[in-house]
Amino acid sequence: MDTDPSSSGNWRFAQCFGDKGEVEDITEADIISTVEFDSTGNYLATGDKGGRVVLFERNESKKGCEYKFYTEFQSHEPEFDYLKSLEIEEKINKIKWCKRMNQAHFLLSTNDKTIKLWKVFEKSLRVVSESNLHDGQRALPPPSAQQHLRLPRMAHQDNIIAAVPRKVYSNAHAYHIHSISVNSDQETYISADDLRINLWNLNISDQSFNIVDIKPANMEELTEVITATEFHPTQCNLFMYSSSKSNIKLADMRDSALCDRHAKLFEEEEDPSNRTFFSEIISSISDVKFSHDGRYILSRDYLSLKIWDINMDTRPVKTIPIHDHLRGKLCDLYENDCIFDKFECVWGGDDKHVLTGSYHNYFRIYDADTLNDVVLQADKSAFKAKKIGGPLPGNKPGAKNGRPGGGLRDAMQMETLDFNKKILHASWHPRENTIAIAATNNLFLYSAA
Incomplete structure (x- = not known):
């Protein structure tokens, strides 16, 4: 896990858009809330x-x-x-x-609506x-004879x-919309709130079909909410949705009009001995993404990333700890509401890497096979690295006292983490190793050779 971080590619800071002032001076309206490459990667x-x-x-x-x-x-x-x-x-x-x-x-x-x-x-x-009154440069007197009339020119x-x-x-939607996903047929899309998922035709705006409804007859009995949803990248009849109960349901629209009966349920049984007051909150899935080939599912909960094989629903093929160093701070994070932060997760264009964010503007890129990782920081340190022309801090290979260089990975464990700075939103170029990171009111772009 802690091997040379540079082995995942030499990531370099490329660009930053936005006001680079201090966090305290930022206007709430300027905070970036979503970022997305188009299918070609030529637009963002x-x-x-x-x-x-x-x-x-x-x-x-x-x-x-x-x-x-x-x-x-x-x-x-x-x-x-x-x-x-x-x-x-x-x-x-x-x-x-x-x-x-x-x-x-x-x-x-x-x-939201x-x-x-x-x-x-x-x-x-x-x-x-x-025209008759103007020649493009100056005003003209009104024409005095019929032959002086001329048609206006554009x-x-x-x-x-x-x-x-x-x-x-x-x-x-009766509740707040948190997800939309366009189908591979490019004719329909789904939108989801906490309790329902609706199917729309892009050309019809005055009606939609409710395809998932988990609202109980009595709201007192509400035990879970939908947290994210996405269409399968190639099969237009399949979509998945995740819930606050740490499970992912795969649904097939060919099965029935109302997809409450899922085709597959991806869920890992929790060890009852590890249960705490925070278990339900931290196990709630904040984001799910299909790999580009549709074979794997990437999910993010508060402490970890999980990669699931679509053909194996009993347990994930990989579990990647992201926030293990925060386990002892869950009380504080609950007090300041950070425990409810919804971090997104992203597949690389080649499906070989995964990306997710953390606090203090750190984000991590993992090799999906080896789990080698790179820790980067979308912060002012990136500008300095570009001026010097060297690689980013935390990307430096080499060993100290015989151990691989930790760089920013060690800094992530520090007590001085700023929980107001967080990388929640990111997008990966579909064909190249270029990533777009939303850091408060700035958009950072990084590229790897």
């Missing part, structure tokens, strides 16, 4: 707590994988539910790209360059990038 989207979506485009003029600002638009506004006297905040919970079929981009974005399908496209801006002035909401899917 982020959503923030202020309801904005920012798109980045690959900068072809640069060597390596670098990005430049493409466009920004306001996706959601704050709303008020008069029936329930509830404020609905504008924070973007998830963004999912649809596969590109023409010159335009289509992407889904959602806040409303999902929108955005069309983003280049538009030619044309203006009247010549001229191309500029290309702008426009974002238009093509569909708005609303009023289908």
Whole structure:
């Protein structure tokens, strides 16, 4: 486990977007709440707590994988539910790209209640360059004779990038939407809240089908909630959803219209002797992802990552401890609510590596076979490393007193961890070793040779 961290590839800091000021000065609305590469990796989207979506485009003029600002638009506004006297905040919970079929981009974005399908496209801006009253430069006197009349002429002035909401899917969820996933057929998608999963057709915004409903008849008997959901990458009839009871259910839409009866249940039996007051909270799964080939499932709970083989539901093939050093601090983490943080997990484009975040802006990349890991920090230290031109701290090979260099891995165990800095959201380029990390209000990009 603690072998030379550089063996997982020499990761280097590539870029950072956003205001690099102190954490205390950050506006809540600027905090990034989701990040997502499109299927080509040429475009990257982020959503923030202020309801904005920012798109980045690959900068072809640069060597390596670098990005430049493409466009920004306001996706959601704050709303008020008069029936329930509830404020609905504008924070973007998830963004999912649809596969590109023409010159335009289509992407889904959602806040707690409303999902929108955005069309983003280049538009030619044309203006009247010549008319009876104007020749494009100056005003003209009104024409005095019929032969002086001329048709207005339009001229191309500029290309702008426009974002238009093509569909708005609303009023289908009683609870907060936390997941959306586009089907491989590119015609349907699912959205999930704590108790229900709905199936939508991308072209129909006024109706959806409820395919999973775990709401008990009596809410007093509620024992679990849905925490994440995702469609299978190639089989359009399969999807999975995870729960707060530390299990993952695989459902087949061919089986029945209501998929409450799962096809498979991935669950590891807990040792009753290890049970504590916090067991249920820390075993709740915060994120699940299919590998790109659909063969494996990656899940993240508070303390660990697990890799499941889709053909073996009795136990995971790999369990990777992430937060073992926090086991003794669970009381403090419960007091400051950090124990409820929902860390995401990500597969590498080649399905050979997995990535997840931690506190103090640390994140870890693991080799899925050997479990060799790299610990990196999305922080100002990355800028310094780039200026010097060397590898990132914590990536340095070599031994000290005969032991492999620990670098940032040792620093992760320190008492001085800042729990306000956390890497919850990340995305991995589908074809290259480039990752996008959301660190509070900054977007960090790292690349490996």
